[in-house]
Amino acid sequence: MDWIDFLIVVLRVVVVFALLLLVTIINVWAERKVVADFQNRIGPERAGPFGMLQTVADGLKLFFKESIIPARSEVGMFLLAPFLAVIPAFLIFLNIPFGRPITIGDRVIPLQGMDVDVGLLIVLAMSSMAVYAVVIAGWSSGSKYPLLGGVRATAQAISYEAAMGLAMVAVVLFSATQAADAPGGTLSLAELVERQSGTWAGIIPRWNLIPQIVAFVIFFIAAIAETNRAPFDLVEAEQELVGGYFTEYSGMRFAMFFLAEYINIFSMSALTATLFLGGWNGPTWDGVLPVWLSALLPFVWFMIKTYVLVFIFFWIRATLPRLRYDQLMALGWKRLIPGALGWLMLTAVVLGYRRFGLPWS
Amino acid sequence: MTVDAWIAEPVNWVFSIVAVVILFTAVRVVTSPNVVHAALYLVAALAGSAVMFLLLSAEFVALVLVLVYIGAVLVLFLFGIMITRAPTGFDEGLSNDRKLVSAAISLVLLGVLSWASLSAFGTDTVNTVGSPTATEILGDAILGRFVIPFEVVSFILLSALIGGITVARRDLTPLEEEERKAV
């Protein structure tokens, strides 16, 4: 590996980093605007055109606000928690391919922060690491509500992570039988996207969405719960828990938790698009359009698919009331997980029949 | 291996740094007077072990360590601490009258494990350092040669949970008593 390769790696990471910060600025504004429209309000409109700079203004305000370290807190852990919230959030999106690999000279540059064989497992592992920010923030604050919120959030996160993992296995299983030369299953996200290219019968795109519709529904519900968004936002249920695990955080430290939450919304939508909506796959009209446009189009398809899902996140938030805690746990353990297990075995049997015939033949 | 050759190989550097981190955090796990701190040091030690597995070309195992141990077992530990108490201060009662005995046992364990791995592998070297093993090989081993242990694991998990439920039933009874009082 020479220094040009190293530079390309750094550049890829910086691109992912900048992209995440940019979409966060847009998403916070977009959510307020969209929810305002749902509720027949105007929403932010003062800062910049259509209020688009509202997030920047908010960020600047928080930058100049006092950041309290409560007297009862465990200072070291209290300061550590914002780091633990932000870092996994960035590392999740690092694994997601956001465009077709581009070729410059004799180098093929994947438009993806990191492409390893076990990308899907890294995503799952990082989203389970995010639990620690919540636990440590809640525990170190030395206050009632953060502690309650933290423990609640952890139980919720691990419950839905199980459902999410099972839905992922179903997708891996399905895509194992999709490659033409049958090299078996893959946990690489780039490979999972490749296998969704092309169409069935000339018109239906080969997305995992259609054959894996049940897994999609389970996965998306789990994704909403994992990011602690409405209707699963009882981590920060104001009426009972004030602000949940980050009640005692203020100023820039609070802003970090906020940033992590919005990055996670975007990453989870991007992951759903990657696993179920074909990722960056889409018509590129190679040869007809200029080369740069054909190279750009996959990124555009990826962003469109992701933003459709982000919009559904906002839509659900504006529509559904918050669940009770027992309903939340019942949905996770009594509906989604048995459902995901059943769907997984059904997928396996159907795929086995289609590929290997009857077991006794 | 000469010193120069050692220095030229970046894997050695990563190994040394991670080894120091693991040693430090592992010692802190047992010396920290605060249970929650001890659990979090254990997280760091396990993360270091995951990096070690990565260096040994066991990509899948490294991530399994993160997923299962850091993501699940340590959360279980933390919950275990929370259901007994949520200590925010230092807990003097934690340290540790039987320091010497446990130190001796640890040393014996270290000896046994070193002897076992030395006699098993001797001077064998890992040939594939730097190129992680494919997940398929692992899957093949689990579902092929080790299929019986694989199925038995689910029984062990089930029995662990039955134990857990038996403990948890205790919180039903006082509730029932309260309810009976209320009626």
Next chain:
Amino acid sequence: MALVDYLPFVVMLVLAAGFVAVSLVASRFARPSNPTPEKLAPYECGITSEVEPTQRFPVKFYLVAMLFVIFDVEIVFLFAWASIFNELAWYGIAAAGIFTLFVLETLVYVWKRGALDWNVKTRSRYAREHFRIEEAA
């Protein structure tokens, strides 16, 4: 595949940690800092706090974590199986199916024992039905 593929992970780790550190430190120079005892007290909506936050939590949380460990192990095994689905064919489906059945049995057991019922009313009804706890007249 080489270890060098994990380089972006390290770069991003450093970048993200640096970003948080820089914004927190820079903010320290720009923001006011005048703590008062009232400000530093635990947030209780303006009421003086009376109860220490060192209360105990229901054992149910522990059970959920335990159940999660089981499912996490299950997921890991299933990922390993899914990656060689084609080679193992029906043998693999049978092996994974039996394993899944056992895990499902665990879930059913926990469910029937009422450990998944977070609503106390429902739970105590379970207890009455299954453990024959007499109701006081």
